[in-house]
Amino acid sequence: MSRFIVFVLDGFGIGEMPDVATERSQDIGSNTAFKLLSAFTDKRLPTLEKLGLNNVVGCKTSAMQPVSTACVGKSQLKHEGCDTFAGHQEIMGTKPKKPLVKPFHYSIDKIEHSLHSEGYTVNRITRSGQSLLMINDCVIVGDNLEAELGQVYNVTANLSEISFEDVQQIGRVIRNSNDVARNVVFGGELASNQNLIDAIEVKGECIGVNAPKSGAYDKGFKVIHLGYGVDRLVQVPEMLNAKGISTTLVGKVADIVQNPHGTNFMKISNTDEICRISIEEIAKSETGFFCINVQETDLAGHKQDPESYWATLEKADQGLSEILKILNENDILIVTADHGNDPYIGHSKHTREYTPLLAYGKQVKGTSIGERLTLADIGATVCDYFESNPPQFGESFLPRLIQ
Structure with a gap:
């Protein structure tokens, strides 16, 4: 054997x-x-x-x-x-396929509608003309700024305010509402939800949370990757x-x-x-x-x-x-x-x-x-x-x- x-x-x-x-x-x-x-x-x-x-x-x-x-x-x-x-x-x-490039703003309306339909409280946050979504005041969804821009969406959470199980439920709603290759659902135990807001950055057409800057990796980090296709x-x-x-x-x-x-x-x-x-x-x-x-x-x-x-x-x-x-x-x-x-x-x-x-x-x-x-x-x-x-x-x- x-x-x-x-x-x-x-x-x-x-x-x-x-x-x-x-x-x-x-x-x-x-x-x-x-x-x-x-x-x-x-x-x-x-x-x-x-x-x-x-x-x-x-x-x-x-x-x-x-x-x-x-x-x-x-x-x-x-x-x-x-x-x-x-x-x-x-x-x-x-066999790798050519990745879909679709910055978050192309998907924001459909994702926002799906989240509202599931009863979540959703607010838009805008920086330099680009918007992302904040859910229940402790989860932000937008572009992944660490991978190839426009190919991955991040769901970043303050796990001091919400359980990872609940974040995964949010992630599944988002996953079913977009067609980019990967959605990353993750978070860490942050001192404040403001950590997420302060880490928002805009890069070209993309807007998201700078994950290392937010402190999400530093304490209690948990993650799941949700693929497509x-x-x-x-x-x-x-x-x-x-x-x-x-x-x-x-x-x-x-x-x-x-x-x-x-x-x-x-x-x-x-x-x-x-x-x-x-x-x-x-x-x-x-x-x-x-x-x-x-x-x-x-x-x-x-x-x-x-x-x-x-x-x-x-x-x-x-x-x-x-x-x-x-x-x-x-x-x-x-x-x-x-x-x-x-x-x-x-x-x-x-x-x-x-x-x-x-x-x-x-x-x-x-x-x-x-x-x-x-x-x-x-x-x-x-x-x-x-x-x-x-x-x-x-x-x-x-x-x-x-x-």
């Missing part, structure tokens, strides 16, 4: 994509991993070092060294921009379920990937808890697919906080060391990312970067996985490993891993 584990360090990119200069000029010079290794030169991440991190990062000033026996590569992002939701759907074998029937969990293979999702991936037949640990962002749950689930299972997302790296990038980013990497590295201890002869581990989030770039958005591919297993060859054209190659490799039907998209690199 065997297990395949995909460990996603959210936002841990390894250098700008070739199209950044023309498609995302604000990301020119982005290189999340290289800058972190360059800043913390005397510190090491021993497990990631063993897996070959500095083979793909190439930071000569770091205490971390390349490892000749490591199996490494990198992946391009096939989806436009650099979005967590799109990245994880791609990892699961979905993603076909789970062509993704890895469905392919494996048809084969009788168990699937376990831990962390943010469980919030954004549909896995109705498997085990899901949702609404968890604490890295120590994510690693603890993952280790326990892997240890008690003789076979199956596991996908784990460490989100606090991404949150540190949004806050432009390198120290917090490195501290999270250290926690994740320790968790990975425990996972390595319980791998059996046939297990495979892949460490990767979904995009970049350079904490030195000077803006609070994701950065469009290559992602690392670090493969490990007792049967895995020390070789090059090469440069993959899409994150979906990971999902295709998982399905190939379990001899299931392939997902919608991607090319397996399993032959490069094992004889």
Whole structure:
């Protein structure tokens, strides 16, 4: 029996994509991993070092060294921009579609009407000619200012004033009233509702709450991602379920990937808890697919906080060391990312970067996985490993891993 584990360090990119200069000029010079290794030169991440991190990062000033026996590569992002939701759907074998760009003001009337119909108190707040909605004085819905502008709506709540369960009900009303690819429903325990109002910003056609500025991430953070138009029937969990293979999702991936037949640990962002749950689930299972997302790296990038980013990497590295201890002869581990989030770039958005591919297993060859054209190659490799039907998209690199 065997297990395949995909460990996603959210936002841990390894250098700008070739199209950044023309498609995302604000990301020119982005290189999340290289800058972190360059800043913390005397510190090491021993497990990631063993897996070959500095083979793909190439930071000569770091205490971390390349490892000749490591199996490494990198992946391009096939989806436009650099979005967590799109990245994880791609990892699961979905062929990315051109995202709908529809700033919030195009949807505000329909959303407002739906909320009124459900009995919510709704007020408009206007800044520089753009309006968003405040619900029951403690929840604001508008554009997501951290992802690609106009492609995601945020529902940001003060969880000191309203339960997360009630916020999710509001989120479902909003989700049913718009057709952008993702709605993010989240909040934190804020000192005052004024924190939300003071964090409202306008960027071009878009208006929303600057989530890091609001303090939503700082205390009691909870989140769920509500997608639109993603076909789970062509993704890895469905392919494996048809084969009788168990699937376990831990962390943010469980919030954004549909896995109705498997085990899901949702609404968890604490890295120590994510690693603890993952280790326990892997240890008690003789076979199956596991996908784990460490989100606090991404949150540190949004806050432009390198120290917090490195501290999270250290926690994740320790968790990975425990996972390595319980791998059996046939297990495979892949460490990767979904995009970049350079904490030195000077803006609070994701950065469009290559992602690392670090493969490990007792049967895995020390070789090059090469440069993959899409994150979906990971999902295709998982399905190939379990001899299931392939997902919608991607090319397996399993032959490069094992004889």
